[in-house]
Amino acid sequence: MTRARTAPLGRRLVPLYAAVFLQNLALWVPIEKLFMTSIGFNAASVGAMAAVYAVVVPMLEVPSGILADRWSRRGVLILASIAGTLSVLVGGSSQNVAVYMVSAAFLGVFFALQSGTLESVVYDTVVEETGASEAFEQTIARVRLVESVALVASALTGGAIAQIATLRATYFLTAPLLLASTVVLLWFREPRLHQVEERQSVRRQVATTYRTILARGRLRAVVALTVVGSVLMQGMLEFGPLWLVALVVPAFLYGPHWAGLTAALGLGGLLGAHAWITRRWAAWLVAAAILACCVVLAVSHHALLVVGVQVALTLLVVAVSIPVLRRLHDAVPSAIRAGVASGVGTLTWLTFVPFALGFGVVSDRAGVDQAGWLLAAIGVVAGLLMVVVLPRAPVPIAQATSPPTPTPVMAPAFPSERFLPSDDPQWPGHWAHPPASWDSAGVGVHNAESLEEARAAIAELPAALRQVMVLHDVEGRAPEEVRRALNLSPDQERAMVHQARSLVRARLEDFFQRTGGSDAR
């Protein structure tokens, strides 16, 4: 990817980076537990609040992703900011547990709307701006860095604000930041790829989205790796501090520990943007390192080592998630992108909740280090999936995994008026206006201009036909391979190849008539 091609991409994404920064500047996060205690939360009601998230987020994830696919990704991100604003306003004014639960529900809406949608908007902007997905890793790594800088900044400033003002002030001061993010998003020019692709009914789109998430084959391993990677990362963020408690670590280490974990979110992204991480040896190395980190957490009682290993584990898991995310998005057509990405988020939740419960039970009974073996088990699964998924080259174009469609009514290869009518007494169905030989048109059929015309003609085909033609004629893949990749029946595949070639032929005929001056009629 050359600088010349990524420069306009960088410029276009500036408002999105700014919006991500503002959305993640959650000043209230460092004092939330303190504030909750001050309005009467106890262990049981904290658990109930976690249940609110566990219900709200997975319920809304896929619907919000489908909304983003059908309506607007930018629109859904703006709705997320508005939900976030409501959350901090209700949270800051709450005097009791019940009202704070409402705030938590709004925060759940914010997470559900934002997750999946943000990655999709980034992926589509990269493809629309550069024509390929190679720059996705670097770009999403920048987004992760922006998020991580915002988290660190809010951890620092939120604490300081609480010192000089009140705990409530940290909530209320977050509201203008979220509102500012809605304004900044209006400056962002949304990619239109998901609207260029053919539109389907809501029912069909929901079916296609779920079918894609749960499809057998390559995508399943990618989805599984995304889920176990997220569980490891969430596990570190949620339970990492428990090790510090168990090891009676001095309080001054809590700050650097948290800063290390949040910084690892951003630095891991930068690491993951490097191409070498998907080499076979690197995949084995990282898989072994992740497993080693989990084992250290299960056996070590050395505070500094545990802190360092937690940061390293988070960093590695985030690094791996970057190329995995590209493989996920590469395999999904734009029209269902946010829905699928959100669906994977739902699977993560559905996996994390039992993991968290199991982790809680084990660490309660046998100690957090024993619960570390649960991490090691997940680390083994993640490692195995990594060596399978990472070294595989990403697919060059999005492959639609839509349910089999009835063979569309295709336009004929040549318009019917070029043939004599079927009731012609002498030659029914024979040529009235036969095509001329292109060789006689005066322009070489195989020269650079003809090639450019063919290129433009293929590039302008409707997305579904272009996919088929690219696989079949440009890349010369076997029909069975094309059918498998695009989930088409033999008849559909053949009809689409025929239709695509016919459209390209018609356009080349126009071109040769214009440039060669040879009239076939």
Next chain:
Amino acid sequence: MRDSGSAADDLRCIEFVGAVTDYLEGDVNDEDRRRIDRHLEHCRGCQAALAQFQAVISLAGRLTAVDVTAIDPLIRDRLTTALRRPRRP
């Protein structure tokens, strides 16, 4: 153009162009192939149509997937509008 008939040729040109992709992909039975070959022997219109499809395939084979998906940002907007508009008359 009336160069397409003989006693042995019972194939209409419009049928041939509808089956040209099947023919090129080798997906017609022996009998149909013989009918088509007989027809092609003396129908210049269908010979040209076949040559045009072969030219399309050959040109497509000289391109790469990146050629047809990587589009100069300056003309992309024009192209995406063209995609959504009905094809020019």
